[in-house]
Amino acid sequence: MSENKRLKTNNPTPDSGESPLLNESILLLIFKSIKWDIHVLCLTASLNQKLRAIAERLLWRKLCTNRAPRMVNALSNGAPNSRINGGWNALGKLLFFCCGCESTRHFQLSQRLSGHFVKSSRFSKTSGRSFLPKKCRGDLLYVSDPCEHPLGDRDDDVGIFRGVFREFMKSKTRACLIRRQVEFAESVRCPYCGARVWSMTTAQLIPKSAARRLGTYDGGLEYFVCLYGHLHGTCWLVPLSSDEDRCDDEEGGNSGDDCDEGLADDDDNRTV
Structure with a gap:
């Protein structure tokens, strides 16, 4: 109709x-x-x-x-009137709501951080590629810039990020999780649709490029992916050294071992 x-x-x-x-x-x-x-x-x-x-x-x-x-x-593969995994209301919430975080098995916090609406967010499929293992690089994943939350008991800020896969049910990432027989995380649910989630840390599917993209140290992050392909996670945002600042300034779209690839304009989408 x-x-x-x-x-x-x-x-x-x-x-x-x-x-x-x-x-x-x-x-x-x-x-x-x-x-x-x-x-x-x-x-x-x-x-x-x-x-x-x-x-x-x-x-x-x-x-x-x-x-x-x-x-x-x-x-939606160019068909915005179609259905989308998890529902449009879950995607709308993901676009404009930082879900907050609390301590998990692999990421310990001294306090719970509450969720909140955000004024604007940038989602990038270029950033999303940094979160995909090489065997899953054919998937399309959008990931937001981390929302910064200071903690009074340490110098590092907590970064809370979120993302979404296209057609997660057909993705290589889901196939890899199923093939490895990874169990769902206990007592953790997707904050956007309420579905059960996999811990990508437990599944050992977090590439080192994710830590470089977020500006944290290796092992200083954790994220989850739900049955419908919604991603949410946390990381430590460590202060940048002068060498890292210079590395960021020199990024212009070229990728390398020391500097992660730059963001192309047509890869980004800002929600305001």
């Missing part, structure tokens, strides 16, 4: 007594006028069951395609 036909079937009649806010055409105009504010969408979806259903079927998808068009186009 086309979108125009679907919108017509939801138009309230004058005698129905139904709120105009249940009219999908009106809702789309309202959210377009406020530039698809995620706070307003979350509030709208929490008002009643009908609005929640409209948000899950239509509004979350529209938010994602309007706020991160290039990334969504890549994840």
Whole structure:
């Protein structure tokens, strides 16, 4: 059924007594006028069951395609009206919400860090390649820049990052996890869709390039991937030395053993 036909079937009649806010055409105009504010969408979806259903079927998808068009186009193979693994609401949350973190088996913290909405995020498939082992480089993964969280008891900041695979069910990464018979992490769930997750540390599938990309030391990070391909993780953001600063300044798109590859403009997608 086309979108125009679907919108017509939801138009309230004058005698129905139904709120105009249940009219999908009106809702789309309202959210377009406020530039698809995620706070307003979350509030709208929490008002009643009908609005929640409209948000899950239509509004979350529209938010994602309007706020991160290039990334969504890549994840959906150019068909933004199609379904997406884990649901559009989970992707919308992932785009705009830092999930926070707490201590895990391989990453110990002195305190729990709460999640929060972010004003803007940059997701990059170039960064995503740094998180893929060589045998899985054919996968497409978007990863955000780490959100910095200072801890009062040490000099290093905690970096919290997130990401998403395209078609994770068909990915080489999932096939590798299944082939290695990696068990799901205990007491950890995906903060975006609630699904069970694999620890990539336990699976020994974290390449050294991930630590270089994040600016941390080898072993100073952990991340998880859920059944639907949502990624979330933490790392220590160590202070840069003068040599590392110079390495960063000299990055211009060339990759090497000492400096990770630069980010190409068409690889990045910023959500604001």
